[in-house]
Amino acid sequence: MDTPLLEVDQLRITLPGPHGPVEVLHGLSFTLGHGQTLGLIGESGCGKSLTALAVMGLLPEGARRSGRLRFDGQLVEPDDEDQWSRLRGARIGMVFQEPMSALNPLHPIGRQIGESLRWHRGVGAGAARAEALRLLERVRLPQAARRLDAYPHELSGGQRQRVLLAIALACGPQLLVADEPTTALDATVQREVLDLIAELVAESRMALLLISHNLALMAQRVERLMVMYAGQVVEQGPTERLFAAPRHPYTCGLFAARPRRGQARNEPLATIPGRVPAPGERPVGCAFAERCTHAQADCRAGPPAEHALADAGHALRCLHPVGIGEAAA
Structure with a gap:
């Protein structure tokens, strides 16, 4: 049997509270293999986004993690920032819920896409720019060559979400984490973005962890579901x-x-x-x-x-x- 790409075993997250530490994730366990798709559903406040942040090693300041998290068979320590830096952007990509918060308003999008290429692959500025253009064309951003030097505020919500997807895919990750990737997009753009994600996952056998409130979307887009309530999985299958x-x-x-x-x-x-x-x-x-x-x-x-x-x-x-x-x- 193949080793799962992602293994989460008894994950518990504790956050600081006004009266002391509070456990907000209670013993979460699941696996995700190469090319598999898994969805998390539940009301706001159930722990879905916190689960995604734990998988990315981006927990809030003061958070404590217990339990085991393995990526491609290797144990990932909660406080080993060097290890997380080698994984984030290179082997694990994330599409965040709100692109205007995730993108840097001070830098053009071409530079933001190229940043992970320069950091993880060591490519020069010219090669990073050329690859950024290829990625923007791959995610079907209209007039991609002209948009390389555009700033986030010059793009529509759907265009910014495509830029986030290009950033997440820049280094060819094995796992894509998508946290409410179609929030605030109209129905047509939602379908286009989700179709694109499904196409990219199928092409490269990426694993997909998808978080959404949209049940119709989940019924069509993922193979397995985990239903979360109050920081715990209450049903899965x-x-x-x-x-x-x-x-x-x-x-x-x-x-x-x-x-x-x-x-x-x-x-x-x-x-x-x-x-x-x-x-x-x-x-x-x-x-x-x-x-x-x-x-x-x-x-x-x-x-x-x-x-x-x-x-x-x-x-x-x-x-x-x-x-x-x-x-x-």
């Missing part, structure tokens, strides 16, 4: 299986909140009452129990362990899962 027969009440609630074809314009969408518990407010038992219509006394007694279902690769963390017929209703 093949995408097709989870959409066909979700078992965790939280997963069912997310899917029920999607607009349905033929739904009347004035018909309200289903909602999940309550909110995600803030860091430091996590209850002793199941974190979802206070919002869950299936919760019973044992749900509040202690945290449920993850267990595998009969279906290959489908697992959840719930004492009283939703029945298959009920989930489909």
Whole structure:
């Protein structure tokens, strides 16, 4: 069996809080192989973006990481900045959620794309500029040659996102992390950017870790899904299986909140009452129990362990899962 490209084992992240350290990621474990695609879904505040930052070695100041993270079989130490510098940009690329925050407003985009080439590959300024042009053409930025000397504020949102993708792909990474890569883009540009990412992943057998609130997007773009709630994975499995027969009440609630074809314009969408518990407010038992219509006394007694279902690769963390017929209703 091939060694997984990315192995995350019992990842825990602790952040400083007003009353002391607070654990915000609780024992996250998953693997991702070459050419595989994995999606993270869940409400805001569930830990999706923090997971991406942990994979990139870009955790906030004061954060503490425990658990093991291996890339291509090699253990990556949380505080080894030299090791992370060799991985980031070269073997792991990231498309951030907000391009105007990720791009430097003081430098033209050609220089920003060429920076990782000069740092990781040691190429000269002329060669870096030529490769930056090739990359901009590869991500189908209109009038790429003219845009090399443009600044981020001179580009549209979709164009800036293409620039971020060119930066992420500059050194031919083995893993692409995309955190809400289509935020604030219109539907047409969203599809173009996602089609481009899928094409590039297929061409080079890159692994893809995709984070999004868009469930329709996830259904079409990733092979496996992990559903996160309050810093923990509550259900995971093949995408097709989870959409066909979700078992965790939280997963069912997310899917029920999607607009349905033929739904009347004035018909309200289903909602999940309550909110995600803030860091430091996590209850002793199941974190979802206070919002869950299936919760019973044992749900509040202690945290449920993850267990595998009969279906290959489908697992959840719930004492009283939703029945298959009920989930489909």
